[in-house]
Amino acid sequence: MKKSVFLGALTVAGLAAGAAAAGTLDDVKARGKLNCGVTTGLVGFAAPDANGNWEGFDVGVCRAVAAAVLGDPQAVEFVPTTGKTRFTALASGEVDMLARNTTWTFSRDVDLKFDFVGVNYYDGQGFMVPKALGVSSAKELDGATVCIQTGTTTELNLADFFRKNNISYEPVPIETNAEGQQQYLAGACDTYTTDASGLAATRASFENPSDHVVLPEIISKEPLGPLVRHGDNEWGDVVRWTLNALIAAEELGITSANIAELSEGTNNPEVNRILGTEGNLGEMLGVSADWAKNAIMAGGNYGELFEKTIGENTSIGLARGLNAQWTDGGLLYSPPFR
Amino acid sequence: MTIVTDPPKASFRVSQLIYDTRYRSITFQIAALIGFLILIGWLISNTAQNLADLGKEPSFGFLAEPAGYDINQRLVDYDNQNSHLRAAFVGLLNTLLVAVMGCAAATVLGVTIGVLRLSKNWLISRIMTVYVEMFRNVPVLLWIVLIMAIIIETLPQPRDFRGADPQASMALFDSVAFTNRGFYIPEALFSRSLGDIHLFGASAMRFDVSLDLLALVAVLLAGLWASARIKRNADAVQEATGVRPTVWHFRLGVVFVPLLAVLVLLGFHLGYPALKGFNFQGGTHMRNSLIALWLALSLYTAAFISEIVRAGILAISKGQTEAAAALGLRPKRIMNLVILPQALRIIIPPLISQYLNLTKNSSLAIAVGYMDITGTLMGITMNQTGRELETVMLGMLIYLLISLSISLVMNWYNNRVKLVER
Numbered sequence: 056m057k058k059s060v061f062l063g064a065l066t067v068a069g070l071a072a073g074a075a076a077a078g079t080l081d082d083v084k085a086r087g088k089l090n091c092g093v094t095t096g097l098v099g100f101a102a103p104d105a106n107g108n109w110e111g112f113d114v115g116v117c118r119a120v121a122a123a124v125l126g127d128p129q130a131v132e133f134v135p136t137t138g139k140t141r142f143t144a145l146a147s148g149e150v151d152m153l154a155r156n157t158t159w160t161f162s163r164d165v166d167l168k169f170d171f172v173g174v175n176y177y178d179g180q181g182f183m184v185p186k187a188l189g190v191s192s193a194k195e196l197d198g199a200t201v202c203i204q205t206g207t208t209t210e211l212n213l214a215d216f217f218r219k220n221n222i223s224y225e226p227v228p229i230e231t232n233a234e235g236q237q238q239y240l241a242g243a244c245d246t247y248t249t250d251a252s253g254l255a256a257t258r259a260s261f262e263n264p265s266d267h268v269v270l271p272e273i274i275s276k277e278p279l280g281p282l283v284r285h286g287d288n289e290w291g292d293v294v295r296w297t298l299n300a301l302i303a304a305e306e307l308g309i310t311s312a313n314i315a316e317l318s319e320g321t322n323n324p325e326v327n328r329i330l331g332t333e334g335n336l337g338e339m340l341g342v343s344a345d346w347a348k349n350a351i352m353a354g355g356n357y358g359e360l361f362e363k364t365i366g367e368n369t370s371i372g373l374a375r376g377l378n379a380q381w382t383d384g385g386l387l388y389s390p391p392f393r
Numbered sequence: 394m395t396i397v398t399d400p401p402k403a404s405f406r407v408s409q410l411i412y413d414t415r416y417r418s419i420t421f422q423i424a425a426l427i428g429f430l431i432l433i434g435w436l437i438s439n440t441a442q443n444l445a446d447l448g449k450e451p452s453f454g455f456l457a458e459p460a461g462y463d464i465n466q467r468l469v470d471y472d473n474q475n476s477h478l479r480a481a482f483v484g485l486l487n488t489l490l491v492a493v494m495g496c497a498a499a500t501v502l503g504v505t506i507g508v509l510r511l512s513k514n515w516l517i518s519r520i521m522t523v524y525v526e527m528f529r530n531v532p533v534l535l536w537i538v539l540i541m542a543i544i545i546e547t548l549p550q551p552r553d554f555r556g557a558d559p560q561a562s563m564a565l566f567d568s569v570a571f572t573n574r575g576f577y578i579p580e581a582l583f584s585r586s587l588g589d590i591h592l593f594g595a596s597a598m599r600f601d602v603s604l605d606l607l608a609l610v611a612v613l614l615a616g617l618w619a620s621a622r623i624k625r626n627a628d629a630v631q632e633a634t635g636v637r638p639t640v641w642h643f644r645l646g647v648v649f650v651p652l653l654a655v656l657v658l659l660g661f662h663l664g665y666p667a668l669k670g671f672n673f674q675g676g677t678h679m680r681n682s683l684i685a686l687w688l689a690l691s692l693y694t695a696a697f698i699s700e701i702v703r704a705g706i707l708a709i710s711k712g713q714t715e716a717a718a719a720l721g722l723r724p725k726r727i728m729n730l731v732i733l734p735q736a737l738r739i740i741i742p743p744l745i746s747q748y749l750n751l752t753k754n755s756s757l758a759i760a761v762g763y764m765d766i767t768g769t770l771m772g773i774t775m776n777q778t779g780r781e782l783e784t785v786m787l788g789m790l791i792y793l794l795i796s797l798s799i800s801l802v803m804n805w806y807n808n809r810v811k812l813v814e815r
Contacts, residue, residue, distance in 0.1 A: 139776050167779035168448050198670040200574060206776035214473040226463045228762040242550030243573045246670045354579045
C-alpha cells in the first residue's frame with residue numbers, strides 16, 4: 056500500500072508523461088482492458104468471491120463500462136485501492152476510472168482535478184454500535200472511541216458532527232474496512248462510522264449481525280459515484296452515459312431478460328436509440344453502436360444490479376430508498392438519450 | 394656552458410581535451426556533470442509540465458487552510474479548525490516521541506542483550522541468540538502488526554471493567570488499567586502549579602512548556618552537579634591522604650532532598666485513571682498504537698544493537714581482560730572500566746545508523762493508526778488536499794532534517810569518546 060502511494064506520487068511527479076493527457080478511451084481500446092479502481096474489499100460493493108472473481112455493485116459499473124467500450128464485461132483489471140491511495144492512483148493514470156464508493160464533493164471535483172460522472176448510490180454517514188453498549192442515538196456518544204477510515208470524507212464529517220454537537224470523541228484511524236471490523240469487534244473502539252451502506256455490508260459479514268445496530272442518525276450527504284480524471288471529456292462522457300444507460304434501462308423497462316428481444320427493434324424510439332438500432336449515439340461517443348446493449352447485458356440494468364448485489368434479498372439487505380427511480384419517488388434520474 | 398632555454402610554449406589545441414591525458418579526465422567529468430544536470434532539469438521540467446497539464450501548479454498555500462480532521466494523540470493543543478501545518482507539527486512531535494522512546498529502550502535492551510549473549514551461562518546466551526535471530530529476521534512491520542493484534546485481541550475492553558462483578562480489574566492498587574485501547578497510567582499533577590510558558594506565540598509551532606517540569610529538571614541538574622562536586626572533593630582527599638571519606642549519603646542528599654522539597658512545594662500528587670462513560674478518564678493514556686509501535690521498534694532495533702555491542706566487546710583483545718584480572722579487578726569492574734570504554738569507540742558509529750533506522754522505520758506507524766508525520770502530513774493532509782508532490786517532498790525534507798540532527802549529535806558524542814584514546 057505504502058509503495059503504491061509513493062509510486063503514485065512519483066509517477067505524478069515525473070515519469071508518466073502523457074498518462075494524464077487526453078485519450079483514455081483510445082488507451083483502453085488499445086490495451087484491450089479497463090483498469091478500474093475499486094475498494095480493497097467491501098462485500099456487496101466490491102469484493103472478490105471464493106474463486107477470486109470480483110463482484111459487487113461498484114464492480115458492476117466497471118464491467119458495464121468495459122462491456123460498452125470493449126464489448127467484453129470480463130476485460131477489466133481490478134485495482135484495489137484504499138481511501139488514501141485511490142486519488143493518487145487515478146491522477147497518475149494507474150487506473151482509468153474509480154468506482155469505489157467515493158463521495159462527490161466540491162473540492163474533489165474542483166481542487167483535486169477529478170470529474171464525477173454521476174451518482175450510482177445516494178448514501179449518508181451513520182454509526183454502528185454493539186447493542187450491549189445501550190446507545191440509541193449518535194448524540195449519546197460523548198467521549199466514545201470511534202473507528203474511522205482515514206482519508207475519507209467521513210473523517211471530516213465526523214469532526215464536524217462532534218464539533219457541532221459540542222461533544223468529544225477519540226478517533227482511531229484505520230486503513231481498510233477489514234481493520235476497522237477487527238478493531239470494532241474486539242471492542243478497541245465503541246463505534247464504527249462510515250457510509251450507511253458500508254455499515255450494512257460490514258454488519259452482514261459479522262458472525263452475529265443482530266448484536267449490532269446502526270444508529271438512526273445519518274450525519275451527512277454522501278453521493279457516491281464513479282469518477283475520472285479532469286480534462287478528458289471524451290472518456291468522462293463514456294463513463295457518464297454508460298451509468299445513465301443502466302439507469303435509463305431500468306426506467307424504460309429494458310432488462311437482461313428482454314434485451315435480446317428489444318434490440319430487434321421496438322416502437323419506442325428512445326429504447327431503439329439506446330440499444331443502437333436507431334440513430335448513431337454510439338458513433339458520437341466513439342464506441343460501437345451496441346455499446347449500451349453490451350453494458351446492460353453485463354450485469355443487468357441499474358435495478359437488477361442493485362437487487363443482485365446489495366438489495367433486500369441479499370445478506371446486505373439495503374432498501375432502494377433514495378436510490379429508487381424518480382418515478383418511484385427516488386433520486387435516480389437519467390437525462391434523455393437523444 | 395649550458396644554455397637554458399624555455400621549452401617551447403605549446404599552443405593549446407581543442408583535440409588535447411580528448412587526446413591529452415592531462416585534460417582527458419576533466420573533460421569526461423565535465424561532460425558527465427552536464428549530462429547529469431540535463432537529466433535533473435528534464436525531470437523537473439517534465440514534472441512541472443505534467444502538473445500544469447493536470448492543472449495542479451505546485452503550491453504550499455494548503456498548509457494554512459483548516460485541517461478539518463482530528464488527531465487522537467496530541468502533545469500540543471490542536472483541534473480540527475487548526476491549519477494543516479499545525480496538524481503536521483502535531484504529527485512531527487508524535488514521530489519524535491516514538492523515536493526518542495524507541496532509541497532509549499532499544500539502547501538499554503540492546504546493550505543488555507549484547508552483554509548477556511557473551512555470558513558463560515549456556516542457557517542465557519542461547520536464549521539471547523534465539524531472541525536476536527527471531528527479531529532481526531522478521532520484517533519490523535510484521536512485529537508492529539503482531540503486537541497491535543495481541544493488544545487488541547487479548548486485553549480486556551474498558552466495558553469489561555464495569556459492573557459489580559467485572560471481568561477485568563485494574564492493576565497495581567487500582568492505579569493502572571491495561572485495556573485493548575491502551576494503558577492508562579497515573580499522571581503527575583501539581584496543585585500549586587507554576588503554569589506554562591507559551592513558546593512561539595500563536596504560530597503553527599506554538600508549544601507550551603510546563604514550568605513545573607522545568608523547575609524539577611533544573612533542581613535535578615543542580616543536585617547532580619553538586620553531587621559530582623562532592624565526588625571530586627572526595628577523590629582529591631583520597632589522592633592526598635589515601636583514605637576515602639564516606640560521602641555517599643551527602644551525594645544522595647543533595648540530589649533528592651531539594652527535589653522532594655520542590656515536589657512538596659508544588660503540591661505534587663498523582664491523578665488516577667477512572668472509568669467514566671465509554672473510556673477511562675484522567676491519568677495518562679498510552680494508546681495501543683503507541684505501545685505497539687514503540688515495543689516493536691525497540692525490540693527489533695535492540696536485536697541489531699546487541700550484535701553491534703557484542704562485536705564491539707569481542708573486538709577488544711583478550712589480553713586487556715587478562716591484564717585487568719592480573720591487577721585484581723573483578724569481572725564486573727573489568728567490563729565497566731576496561732572493556733566497555735574501549736568497545737564504545739567501535740560501537741558508536743554503527744549505533745548511529747541504528748538510531749536513524751529506528752526513526753525512519755517509525756513511518757510504518759500508519760499500519761496501526763499511529764498519527765505520526767507520515768499519517769498526518771503525508772496521509773490525511775495529502776488525501777484531503779490532493780497535494781501529493783508537495784506533501785511528500787515536505788515529508789522527505791523533515792525526515793532528512795531529523796536524521797541529520799541525530800547524526801550531528803551522535804557524531805559529536807563519538808568525537809568526545811574518541812578523544813579518550815591516547
